[in-house]
Amino acid sequence: MTVSPATPMGLAALEARLRQDLEWLELPAKSWVPPREIDGRRVRDVVIIGAGMAGLVASGMLKRLGVDNHVLYDRAPAGLEGPWVTFARMRTLRSPKQLTGPAMGLPALTFRAFYEAQFGRAAWDALDRAPRALWMDYLIWYRRMLDLPVENATEVAAIHARPDGILALQIVKAGVTEVVHARHVVLATGRDGLGGPYVPSITETIDRRYWAHTADAIDFEALKGKRVAVVGAGASSMDNAAVALEAGAARLDLFIRRTDIPRVNKFTGIGSQGVVHGFAGLPDEWKWRFLDHTLRAQTPPPRPSTLRVSQHPNGHFHLGSPILDIEERDGHLVLTTPKGRYDTDFIIFGTGFRVELMSRPELADFAPHIRLWRDRFPVPADMPNVELETSPDLGESFEFLEKTPGSCPALKAIHCFNFPATLSHGKLSGDIPAISEGADRLARGIVRSLFVADRETHFATLQAFDTPELQGDEWTDADAPSQEASHAAE
Structure with a gap:
């Protein structure tokens, strides 16, 4: 039977094909x-913190390589993992629709297959980019199809290193705290995974009710009829500004430090398998040069x-307008820029994220020992870059390295599979x-480490293995004396 490209095959048929693949x-x-045990309980080979896209594909790869004794913990309820239906506010993804993303090389596991199975080839051809909420549906389907071991509404409150090298994780679920032991931990914790949202210090002078970061939960309905300011010109700033306008903000002022909005996505210009697999092999000075140039150019908003913002007549773009001062006055704020003073009722900061290890309670034991790039590499005088300076210096499998050798051996079992890994590995852990x-x-490195650590057990298994493949009756030794000759000699 020939199926028309316009006829959706249906998810059931796609799922059958994936299972067959x-x-x-x-x-x-x-x-x-x-297996290992502590106090009668199985030690997890790997614990993954975070069940967003990065955590799911890390889990899929581990399972693919036979490391099935692992678990993912995510503090969000099922279906709300990651940013997609929480603080992400764009209508569609920013990445091209055809990217295979977390599919692990399996055609039937791609977003395209998921989309075409439901809506058909013609709908795919007409699609510009993946709708944000549908991408979340895809990740939920991905998790189900690979049967990934996610435990939701579970928070990792602390990680401690035991003398035997095992990591003890304090987890909290439904108000109950317990300890889970693991040989490796993967931090699949997204953009703010090693710190948190960055806001300028000027916010310290104003009441928290007057402002939010783009990563916060924002009640946009409460902004109806209000004067709203958004700081920044990145994608998140634009998306939040648009949502505020669509919610009925009376006026929207977008304050942009630069005198022009970035227009060229530099890293896209060299996107290739060469960059994917070759970036980690660059000398330090070249890694720094590539990313410093990219960060200084900045990524343009889609x-x-x-x-979506400029179509609203009450949306105003202010270029060359960094915020110099914020003053609280008569129940609202007054913002001062080089170009004037502006009354506003609420500010949304689209000012990104920063690495701040000590702000992460789960890393409190390890933060003083983690080597950063400023500990590894003399920062070029003509290319100072705080974001790069505070990036973690990672090993081949995304593992943390010690600032002082021997000070914290357990770091080699904690893997930083989130956005701050970019300087060490390239853009392999934060984007689609x-x-x-x-x-x-990541998974191959963990597999290598597990096998090497268990070499004595594997060798003992090798020695003890005695299941024969031959029974001894499959051949005759041509040079052995025959039974007739033996009888004649008697």
């Missing part, structure tokens, strides 16, 4: 890691996001395009 590829691989390649690098 996995069976043909003998996936997932058989479990092979020797054209649809920008038009190369997330599968990043997860593959």
